[in-house]
Amino acid sequence: MALLDDVKSELAAFDGDSPAAIKAQAAAMIRFGGGLHRIKNSYIIQFECASLAAAEWLRDTLKNVFGHESEIKHLTRQAPNGPMKTYVVFVTRNVVALALQTGLVDRRKQQVQGLPAEVVNGSIAQIKAAWRGAFLARGFLSEPGKASFLEIACPSEEAAMALCGVARRLGIQAKHRTLRSSERVTLRDPDAIERMLKLMGATRSAREWTGKRSDGEARGKANRLANFDDANMRRSAKAAAEASIKVQHAFEVLGDNIPENLRQAGQLRVDHVDKSLEELGKIAEPQITKDAIAGRIRRLLQLAEKTEKARAAEGK
Template sequence: MALLDDVKGELAAIENDSPAAKMAQASTMMRFGGGLRPVNNQAVIRAQFDSLQAATWLQNTIAAYFQKEAVISRTTRQTPNGVVQRYDVLVERGATALALQAGLLDRRMRLVKGLSADIVGGNIAQIKAAWRGAFLARGAISDPGKASYLEIICPSHETALALQGAARRLGISAKARQLRSSERVTLRDPDAIERMLILMDAPHSAREWTGKRSDGEARGKANRLANFDDANMRRSAKAAAEASEKVRRAFEILGDDMPENLKVAGRLRLDHADASLEELGRLAEPPITKDAIAGRIRRLLQLADKTEKARRQG
């Protein structure tokens, strides 16, 4: 939790954004934190956060850029891991007008299912701010030494797709998925996580996360080397190395003259030389079975052999 707190603290301390970016971040925080809802026959905006700094940032931004008053209340909740504190940002007076300003409602007074068009079609600063706001509201990041992930729980399938598209505009591949009836957007690639932290303007947290990840990987590598006498591991390593070498040779023969699906499969094999076929299948976009990834790599090698043979005969 310490790393997550550090990331959210760094993000909530950013003050040098443009007004449009700040409004995009505030809108996304309201959308992912709770949004517009009826309470006692009155429309209110309520957004909940696990960071007091995030709640205070939203309260101040609503006052400065939307001219509405928001109040913060603290709640406690018992969980299997102990008592946790949450901070509610509540807007009662003028909530409907604020929802229109922030893009939570469209001009026909209908709830926007995803993110507002102003954000989705906005500039890169607004896209970065939207990701920052979503992370402040519902973001999580892996602890060092565990499987790498950066994940945001989304309030709807449409918001997940909007956030996935926003990541694509930033040059980062994010996966929208459903897990235990909740919609999530997840980054698994360590380099992509580091880039996203930097793009969200959390460079100190990015360095901390990368450093701890490197330490964990070094320890893991040392442990693997210490146990490398295992016969199965030796065979697996040898097979992976041979497969990578064959794919590399196929790329040299074919160049760019190959179907895109075979090229992607081959690139996955080269980029993840130690991964199993099942893991390669999960890394594909969209994910495929290990038989499918094996078949594509096999067809790539067959195409290279056929091409080389034809060149010799020609």
């Protein structure tokens, strides 16, 4: 989490945007981090995140740019890894006026499901700011040395599609997926991740992430080659890497429609590319044989292939 915190601190400190871009960032932060809520006969605007710097940026921007007062509340929640601090920005006065200013509602006072039209159709600076705001609200970044990803949790399918659409204007292909009823927008290509970090304004963190990733890949490759003392081991490593790619594709095709035993076997293959099938069976819970885990991975890939063929037939 240290690198993610550094990225968000750098983004919250980004300076030099135009007024329109600042408004686009604030709108995206609110849209992805909370939004407009009706409580009894009144409305509130709420933004929640794990970054104090992001919460303070939004509070200051709402006051200095939009002319609205807000307050920050500190909350502590119990998470699987221990207590987690979150920060919530509340606006309780003149809420509808602020919602109109930020584009959370349109002129008919209907809530916008994606991103405001003035952002989607705005300048490149506004597009960069919208991605920056969405990332500050609900962004995640893999630690160097692990499977690369940059991901944003989205409040709705429309918001995810809008984020993918504006990414294309930046020349970056982002993928929308639904994971356990949660809408996500994901980048997995390391070069695209590095470029997006720079476009959002986290140039220092982008260099750090890329440097650590390159070092990790070099060390991992050296270690694997040192342990491969014959051609059979090299072929096994290549097969494991290819299987990992196929499993990731199967996950994308099948989404949530995967039997749990097949999902677990596939996830082990993705998480431990350098391990043999026998080693995967030993770290499975409960332990299973080499043949059992190979069979489950094979059935997972067959299920994905069958599903793809069925979808292709339906589309004809």
